[in-house]
Amino acid sequence: MNLRFGYGTNGFANHRLGDALAVLAEQGYDGVALTLDHHHLDPYAPGLARRVSGLATRLIELGLSVVVETGARYLLDPRRKHAPTLLHDDREVRLDFLLRAVSIASDLGAEAVSCWSGVRPPSVDPQLAWDRLVDGCARLTEAASKAGVPVGFEPEPGMFVQDLAGWRTLHRALGMPRAFGLTLDIGHCRCLEPEPIPECIATAAPYLVNVQIEDMRRGVHEHLEFGEGEIDFPPVLRALSAAGYRGLIGVELPRHSHAAPEVARRSLAFLRKAAGQPITAAAKTAAPPGQRRPSGTVPGPDVLRAALACVDDGGWLDEALRRVAADPSVISRLFPAAARRCGRGPVGVPGWTADEAARAVLLATLPAEHTAGQARALYRHGDAAEKRAVLRALPLLPLGPSAVELLHDAIRTNDTRLVAAALGPYAVHLDAAAWRQAVLKCVFMGIPLSVVDGLEHRADAELAAMLAGVADERDAAGRQLPADAAALLDRLTAEKGI
């Protein structure tokens, strides 16, 4: 697994920043999550530009990537922890800090700027708090977008936005801007998310810009060293790898500063073992140059939305997304209209047309509790193009494996467009027998096997035996297998021979 591990400098609170970086680089970490604080690159102290520039050089020398964290406890107010947040009356102080963090992140070449909502002050009613949060995040995201650094907004137990559902609501309220991503803390998932962690990762994958990791127990928001909590890490790391996540996975143990070097060493050894990597690996797995965002096999709704900006729909999609966010039921009329409004041409994201991209974004805008029901209904009552759009959107939606029945329906049809769309990334949820039958059906229907996601990894001896049977029948009829199927059969047969 090609995963990149980092460590949070808030877990090195008793070290000078330069010393902390040296220790982490020495131990083999790929990067750091840098919490701006009074003793670590204080954004309010003099000589900031010079210090930022010096740090940027140092990070390059040490081969460390960086994300910028903004969770310092007493940086803005010496008396109130974490205050002011974006929810307080004096929220402009927080926003100013976050905007500084964006500039610093940009100058450091950071992969993301992370932030959270904060706890709602009792004196601020929930609606006002929400309006303030949306406003603050919108302004922050605009700045981040200009600076070319994504925001990683982190749901934090006990805070106003504390879980993935809350993040999704906020994401929608902001209009799903591309620069507004997710910082996912693995321990928090164990603490309070309803889904198992690997599923949290799978559904969050399109938006992930930063990951924090530590052990935790259900219902207790306490960051624990690995092995002291309840998390089974190998499946978690596999899920991150499978999701195509290429950003930093930063250990978040802010209460372990007293033993930081030893805890950091143990943590990296644990993670490498859980990831199946050599424990002593010194070679760093650097992020591809110029790539800030992790690239998965599926473009996120934000990517599709951004790509749709080039479509001249007279503002139809913006308005449609707003309406769907406010009233999910209106999607039943907007979804069929999307092709007429946005067109059916390519949009610059490989393999996606305007109608399918617009429909995927409409589905992704639904409040999570409506997604499964609406996806089913839109598929059930859709024409072939709508059905195809639902199938293609499935891996982008917070559904887990629950919509696999739609794949079975599509694979039963004789419509090549639907069968092909059913074999995209979401087909990972098909069991092996159903998946093999579907691949074989492609061969029969003349659908190019290039539409089958993960064919290289998933094709097995049983599929080879089935293909060989088809080859024999074709041979008897004086016909041949399609070239791609013949090549696959050859490869599988050769592997078996070895």
Added chain:
Amino acid sequence: MRIFDPHVHMTSRTTDDYEAMAAAGVRAVVEPSFWLGQPRTSPGSFADYFDALIGWEPFRAGQFGIRHFATIALNPKEANDPRCREVLELVPRYLDKDAVVAVGEIGYDSMTPQEDEAFAAQLGLAVEFDLPALVHTPHRDKQRGTQRSLAVVRESGIEPGRVVIDHLNEVTVELVRDSGCWLGFSIYPDTKMSPPRMVELLRRYGTERMLVNSAADWGRSDPLLTLRTGEAMLAAGFGEDDVDRVLWRNPVEFYGASGKLDLSDDEAPAGEFAGNSIKRGGA
């Protein structure tokens, strides 16, 4: 000769028909929803049928380079069956679809109160969804059925130029012509209308608002009678432009009023891969 058959029930036809139609110059068809030849017993049966009209059938047509559109409605005959009437709640969902270019077939079969109600309600849907309407006229008591249909159309408030009254003959043609509605003629081997009679009507009434269809279905019928009518027109001295108007431009104008009649070439063989399941024998 390019041909747009504005009324043909392709779900009842074979791929041989598609092949022959494509060879004859048929490039686009409208398939109105109607009954199955035997009664349906539940709304679910309609749902599957409507799904086929906007899913599988366009795919089949696409294999032969023919664009396939549909009209959706509860048909007059089954409007009388209480087991089927719930489908009226399902119809609106389909009217939003890209390839649904009209409400139809609606109208009268036996001119019952139930038919009155379904007819009026669905004309209302045509107004609400800004779609044209395809009105079937009854086989029995056709003249009074046509008069009554025109009265219901007038009452509904839909613009007559967005309505076609179908299955007309020498007896009903003038009624409809004076109403401002479009005139539909179903050319059948023996019954409703024949190519020579059609040519005579075109000679007498001109080509304006005239639609010629095969209405081919599961009964004895012939999807090439549109072509035969065109040939008969030419033989009778009509010019090629007249034929093109009747067999292509008129249906394009009528259904084009839906705003959804997309005839752009880039999509003609919809979703066709290197091979396909129909021409090569299914999976």
